[in-house]
Amino acid sequence: MSLPFAAEKQFAISAVRRACTLTSSNETLTKGDKSPVTVGDFSAQALINIMLHHAFPADLIVGEEDAADLRAETGLGLRNRIVELANEALTGELGQGDYAEWGIGPGSEQTAEQLMDAIDRGNYQGGRSGRMWTIDPIDGTKGFLRGEQYAVCLAFLVDAKVQVGVLGCPNLPIDMSKPDGEKGCLFVAVRGQGAQQIKLSGADPIPLSMPPYSPSTFNFLESVEAAHASLSTNDKISSLMGITRPPIRMDSQAKYACLARGDGGAYMRMPTGVGYREKIWDHAAGSLIVEESGGIVSNSRGEPLDFGLGRTLGENYGVIATVKDAHARLLEVVQQVTAADVSVHSKA
């Protein structure tokens, strides 16, 4: 008998790997919230949603993007590029573990209308019960545009609990001690079955296990964009903890992946106090990968992240992810610092 969620795991690996092959393209549109979205974001969400529709037709999808802007006249140029890119990825040869039944391989072209409908299948509002997938087709879009870190993120949830998480990080070195060496990693976790890193090419699986807390090497992984997390709160926490190593700044859920493999001591994402609510697709896959590598992921109250509240995590109490034996100590310091900082407690 196969392990629980073996089918979902194999599917998620295949879908994320295929989405990572989408030709890097930085043609950009600015969304209503002023954040950038590229043809890569749209094409990747279309691709994954088409595959999901074939593989698990009854499952619901919470995806970051929607096709409203593409349906508008002004989106025409981008739409043509997306049709080109998405079809290139859809029709690519089948690799090991890929199935034509998932709507991929030669002859799987889709029309612009079909692709936009596929993007919009990610419009589920989320919830506490049933089978659900959440997709961030490109997480860290700003990092992607800078040629730095970004991640293709796919998670499978049952009754609001993440069961499978896959991150594809095309620009991440396989070994951080060789920053100019081979790049392109996949991170895969299934609840209760551990986590592993695989080369994007599919080779060399390595089981992930976070090293124990060590005060002399401990440091933070944090956002590049100062608007996304309170870096000043991190600085205060850092000095109270007696941390001497500088933080590692990196876009996207590659931060969770690096933490899981021991490149960095904690991922700290404290709210900036502007009322932003964290999105489930920005944390679902990464948090499981960290938990299955020996970490704890909580908010600043020490509570687990709640993926059953809808498309967001609800009121923003930040995210603290670190190895098990450091979590209680870090939480204590975070609470000491945030008790004096009203912005962290501001209602979203």
Ligand SMILES: Nc1ncnc2c1ncn2[C@@H]1O[C@H](COP(=O)(O)OS(=O)(=O)O)[C@@H](OP(=O)(O)O)[C@H]1O
């Ligand atoms: N104000 C604010 N606060 C917190 N988070 C925000 C905010 N605005 C946007 N976002 C989300 O941040 C996602 C990428 O952030 P990261 O921290 O991973 O990368 S970065 O270094 O900040 O670029 C980014 O994900 P992508 O849109 O997928 O790139 C957003 O979902």
Ligand SMILES: [Mg+2]
């Ligand atoms: Mg975005």
Ligand SMILES: [Mg+2]
């Ligand atoms: Mg994101």
Ligand SMILES: [Mg+2]
């Ligand atoms: Mg995104």
